[in-house]
Amino acid sequence: MSGRLPRQASRREVLTLAATAAAGAALKGSALADEKSVALARGKAPSPQWGLAIDLDRCSRCQACVVACATENNVLPLGPQVFASTRPIRWMDMLDPGGRGDLWALGRWPAPIPCMQCERPECVKACPVGACYRSEDGIVVQVWDRCIGCRACMIACPYGRRYYNWTQPAWPGGDPSSANPDVALRPVGVVEKCTFCQHRIRAVLERARLDDEPLDDEQIQRLPACAAACPSRAITFGDLADPHSALLALAQSSRATRLLPELGTHPRVFYLRGKP
Amino acid sequence: MADLDRRGFLAGTGLAAGLLAGCRPRKDPYTPDKPPVPLAPGVRMGAQTQVLSTCGMCDVGCGIRVRVVDGRAVRVEGNADSPVNRGGLCARGLAGLDVLYHPDRVRGPMRRRGGRGENRWEVMSWDDAVGELAARLGRLRAAEQAGRLVLLDGQWRGNTHALLGRFMAAFGSPNHIGHGATGRSAILETVRTMTGRPGLPRYDFQHAGCVLLLGTGALESSSQAMPLGVALAAAARPRLYCASLRLPRTAALVDEWFRVLPGRASFFLLGLLHVLLREQLADESAMEKADGFEALRAVVLAELSPKQVEARAGIDADRIESLARELVAIHPSVVVVDEETKDRSAVAAALVLNAALASIDARGGMRLGADETAAWPAPTLDGVAEAAAKSPAIDGREIGRRDAGASRILAVPGAILSGKPYPVEVVLLHYSNPMFSKPGGARFEAALAKVPFVVSFSPIVDESVRFADLVLPDPTYLERWDVLAAGQGTLSVAQPVVAPLENRMQTGEVLLRLARALGGTVARSFPWKTYREAVLARLDVGGRGDDLLDELGSKGTCMAPGKSDEADEGKSFAGFISVATATQTLPLLEESREFPFLLCPFRDHSYAEGGFRHVSRLAELPNGPGWSGYVEIAPEDADRLGIEDGDWVAVTSKVARVELRARVHEQIRPGVLGLPLGGWGRVVGDLAGAPSRLLEARVDPATGQWLAWETRAKVERVG
Numbered sequence: 001m002s003g004r005l006p007r008q009a010s011r012r013e014v015l016t017l018a019a020t021a022a023a024g025a026a027l028k029g030s031a032l033a034d035e036k037s038v039a040l041a042r043g044k045a046p047s048p049q050w051g052l053a054i055d056l057d058r059c060s061r062c063q064a065c066v067v068a069c070a071t072e073n074n075v076l077p078l079g080p081q082v083f084a085s086t087r088p089i090r091w092m093d094m095l096d097p098g099g100r101g102d103l104w105a106l107g108r109w110p111a112p113i114p115c116m117q118c119e120r121p122e123c124v125k126a127c128p129v130g131a132c133y134r135s136e137d138g139i140v141v142q143v144w145d146r147c148i149g150c151r152a153c154m155i156a157c158p159y160g161r162r163y164y165n166w167t168q169p170a171w172p173g174g175d176p177s178s179a180n181p182d183v184a185l186r187p188v189g190v191v192e193k194c195t196f197c198q199h200r201i202r203a204v205l206e207r208a209r210l211d212d213e214p215l216d217d218e219q220i221q222r223l224p225a226c227a228a229a230c231p232s233r234a235i236t237f238g239d240l241a242d243p244h245s246a247l248l249a250l251a252q253s254s255r256a257t258r259l260l261p262e263l264g265t266h267p268r269v270f271y272l273r274g275k276p
Numbered sequence: 277m278a279d280l281d282r283r284g285f286l287a288g289t290g291l292a293a294g295l296l297a298g299c300r301p302r303k304d305p306y307t308p309d310k311p312p313v314p315l316a317p318g319v320r321m322g323a324q325t326q327v328l329s330t331c332g333m334c335d336v337g338c339g340i341r342v343r344v345v346d347g348r349a350v351r352v353e354g355n356a357d358s359p360v361n362r363g364g365l366c367a368r369g370l371a372g373l374d375v376l377y378h379p380d381r382v383r384g385p386m387r388r389r390g391g392r393g394e395n396r397w398e399v400m401s402w403d404d405a406v407g408e409l410a411a412r413l414g415r416l417r418a419a420e421q422a423g424r425l426v427l428l429d430g431q432w433r434g435n436t437h438a439l440l441g442r443f444m445a446a447f448g449s450p451n452h453i454g455h456g457a458t459g460r461s462a463i464l465e466t467v468r469t470m471t472g473r474p475g476l477p478r479y480d481f482q483h484a485g486c487v488l489l490l491g492t493g494a495l496e497s498s499s500q501a502m503p504l505g506v507a508l509a510a511a512a513r514p515r516l517y518c519a520s521l522r523l524p525r526t527a528a529l530v531d532e533w534f535r536v537l538p539g540r541a542s543f544f545l546l547g548l549l550h551v552l553l554r555e556q557l558a559d560e561s562a563m564e565k566a567d568g569f570e571a572l573r574a575v576v577l578a579e580l581s582p583k584q585v586e587a588r589a590g591i592d593a594d595r596i597e598s599l600a601r602e603l604v605a606i607h608p609s610v611v612v613v614d615e616e617t618k619d620r621s622a623v624a625a626a627l628v629l630n631a632a633l634a635s636i637d638a639r640g641g642m643r644l645g646a647d648e649t650a651a652w653p654a655p656t657l658d659g660v661a662e663a664a665a666k667s668p669a670i671d672g673r674e675i676g677r678r679d680a681g682a683s684r685i686l687a688v689p690g691a692i693l694s695g696k697p698y699p700v701e702v703v704l705l706h707y708s709n710p711m712f713s714k715p716g717g718a719r720f721e722a723a724l725a726k727v728p729f730v731v732s733f734s735p736i737v738d739e740s741v742r743f744a745d746l747v748l749p750d751p752t753y754l755e756r757w758d759v760l761a762a763g764q765g766t767l768s769v770a771q772p773v774v775a776p777l778e779n780r781m782q783t784g785e786v787l788l789r790l791a792r793a794l795g796g797t798v799a800r801s802f803p804w805k806t807y808r809e810a811v812l813a814r815l816d817v818g819g820r821g822d823d824l825l826d827e828l829g830s831k832g833t834c835m836a837p838g839k840s841d842e843a844d845e846g847k848s849f850a851g852f853i854s855v856a857t858a859t860q861t862l863p864l865l866e867e868s869r870e871f872p873f874l875l876c877p878f879r880d881h882s883y884a885e886g887g888f889r890h891v892s893r894l895a896e897l898p899n900g901p902g903w904s905g906y907v908e909i910a911p912e913d914a915d916r917l918g919i920e921d922g923d924w925v926a927v928t929s930k931v932a933r934v935e936l937r938a939r940v941h942e943q944i945r946p947g948v949l950g951l952p953l954g955g956w957g958r959v960v961g962d963l964a965g966a967p968s969r970l971l972e973a974r975v976d977p978a979t980g981q982w983l984a985w986e987t988r989a990k991v992e993r994v995g
Contacts, residue, residue: 178374
């Protein structure tokens with residue numbers, strides 16, 4: 001229990017609030033339209049504006065996204081000793097409230113949770129050295145080499161989506177053969193987080209540019225590693241600034257909700273559930 | 277050197293450096309020789325390819341696409357062309373590289389030095405290793421004691437499994453023993469005796485309107501998990517019901533959970549059948565032809581109404597009534613029995629219910645029939661081999677039967693220890709580590725200690741290797757070539773994504789060499805030069821071999837010769853041979869004051885066959901087993917015993933005491949402890965604390981099937 005207590009408490013809080021948010025969203029209707037400050041709603045954001053939708057009525061909680069994310073982004077397993085003593089690093093994690101009660105009645109089943117890629121990210125405000133910024137395409141970027149490991153961003157993030165490297169990452173058996181060469185290994189002492197698989201996005205954009213062909217929404221719906229792996233296609237990626245994207249339609253549907261909307265962070269990750 | 281001043285020294289070194297630099301070949305500055313980002317020392321960029329192959333973490337046969345950079349496999353993803361997984365892949369499949377690059381891989385053939393378990397080895401060549409085994413086996417055969425060779429085989433289908441079966445038949449031993457008695461046999465045997473059809477049923481989830489799962493395998497690690505997951509991607513997903521003792525955290529999409537009493541699922545199903553028969557909702561046209569249908573109908577109508585089964589099954593009678601009507605209304609409906617269903621009466625009841633719902637071999641229903649139909653011409657047998665076909669196997673199965681469903685692995689330790697019906701001289705362990713994975717594992721340890729010669733084919737060091745005299749490591753599925761039946765009439769190719777690391781040889785090749793070394797009729801039964809040749813001969817592709825391989829190479833998957841995309845619809849349900857099985861139930865569970873809990877063993881979503889239990893990424897999954905194992909307990913029970921989530925508890929059964937972490941779990945019946953198997957990654961060889969040690973190896977004497985839900989236990993907080 002010792003290693004899990006603080007995390008459980010904060011997660012429970014997040015989830016209780018999330019349930020409130022869901023109720024609120026259900027009352028108010030569309031998740032995008034009800035927030036006046038969203039730049040997208042005013043049609044001012046330059047394309048692309050990346051976002052993600054997770055359909056909780058399709059997600060079986062199989063956790064394939066978790067492993068896909070870790071193998072794509074060189075998030076290494078910790079081994080028995082470190083695993084028992086720290087909070088394991090998972091850019092894509094399962095938000096599990098723990099505690100008791102009827103899971104169906106309370107909507108308390110675990111849910112996949114990546115970085116929310118907020119439009120107004122608290123972590124960026126908290127970083128004293130500019131290691132964290134929001135790029136033009138809406139991705140909140142962490143520059144590993146600039147991070148001083150102060151962890152102010154971790155305290156600021158209301159979703160607990162940032163992780164600190166307490167130990168030097170080590171490949172099992174010291175064999176780095178399965179390292180994905182596209183993603184840097186973060187050293188000990190820096191904070192890391194989900195990047196929406198920025199390197200995969202860049203590769204597709206570059207190919208489209210070289211071929212001189214417009215990017216097709218079909219091509220990018222399953223672009224991040226988590227979305228590509230999902231057996232039941234519960235995860236949809238896309239451009240919120242593209243009026244024809246599948247993602248925008250999902251984000252504007254009455255099934256969409258976001259975590260902790262009252263904080264004004266404006267997450268770019270949408271959860272879908274309930275009847276349309 | 278003495279009168280060289282500082283300036284002269286510097287000038288000299290500068291000149292030397294300049295000369296040296298000039299001598300080096302000029303490097304193209306635009307070709308990166310390092311990854312674009314810092315990784316680990318020694319990791320280079322290089323040529324990149326994508327290799328299509330088939331996942332081997334379980335036997336579903338999902339298509340995979342592996343990215344290879346500079347000869348290293350760096351990423352596994354799903355192959356979108358595969359009809360099985362359609363581009364998705366589960367957590368286990370995605371962690372495949374952790375098996376390929378596992379630090380505990382066996383590096384090459386080796387022979388034991390010193391005592392068993394001392395873990396001292398002598399590396400040898402493949403020629404010596406195969407020669408040593410051939411000499412041993414040759415002596416057995418010469419002494420007309422070929423039956424003293426026993427093969428424990430954890431695989432139950434595929435080319436290597438078939439080749440092993442052929443070898444045992446040609447060599448002259450009836451003892452090709454699978455793991456089915458602790459898993460699939462209940463289904464294989466019930467389906468075979470009731471319908472005369474071989475193979476495991478498959479399910480057309482994508483077209484089903486309503487799915488009733490028996491047990492949680494399809495929500496966790498059984499071979500139905502991926503087909504069900506893919507069906508959930510459809511715009512209109514099937515309604516999902518589950519009848520089980522517990523629900524896992526991966527069961528969020530289950531619409532309703534029926535907390536059926538342990539061992540009583542058949543009452544629940546027959547209660548549903550009662551409503552269908554009484555209301556004349558059942559499809560009786562197919563059933564009327566079945567033997568014994570009238571008798572079954574009479575019993576079900578007279579004795580098994582929802583009111584009558586309510587108390588026995590633990591399900592509300594009104595809900596049984598309404599569910600039966602729902603199953604008919606939301607057509608097609610199907611009752612699913614996956615590998616985790618070890619209760620024969622429930623399997624039989626499910627078959628009858630599916631027949632009544634007209635869901636057998638129908639769209640959105642249950643598909644019967646063999647998974648693979650390919651076969652070689654019969655092997656050449658001599659006198660020794662012919663005698664073996666008529667002699668008893670050590671596990672006490674029906675004489676003459678060699679199929680996977682007939683095996684009774686739990687009888688093996690007793691037979692070896694008693695030396696009856698005959699002593700065992702050589703044991704081969706092929707993807708089999710019974711000391712860890714089987715109930716009563718300690719008895720397997722004792723039995724193997726008595727066997728003079730043990731051979732393991734395991735690719736990773738596990739207990740089967742520690743107990744072996746000779747290790748002939750198989751490469752992992754990512755280093756092998758094979759063609760597999762992947763369901764829905766398709767074939768899927770497994771290609772080596774990297775060359776076999778170090779010195780490993782595919783078990784199929786080893787078998788061919790071994791047969792050649794043995795000579796005589798054994799060698800004549802294996803006329804193929806390579807494993808690839810043997811596989812193509814089995815597929816019986818005729819002149820189409822090259823086309824088939826081209827298609828497999830480019831797409832990773834193709835239709836099997838002689839099969840079409842259409843399902844085998846319209847075939848009649850051959851008829852129940854005996855419906856008596858449908859009304860039998862398990863022996864009544866004893867109540868116990870000393871051991872108040874029932875242990876419910878299960879394979880969680882991270883379970884990837886026993887040998888791979890220490891794959892780190894799976895152990896460390898968010899709802900995974902961790903490194904210490906856990907036991908699920910209902911909140912009511914936890915409160916009564918003062919246990920909180922995360923506490924260390926001691927679980928004690930009649931056979932063992934094991935310390936595990938408690939996981940307080942809402943979705944488990946009070947009085948039941950959920951025990952995940954497989955999730956236990958401690959040091960190889962030290963099994964005293966493994967969760968599977970808690971399980972009693974009690975079997976149904978008639979069938980040899982493990983009585984999986986008959987171990988009782990108590991639990992208390994420690995520390």
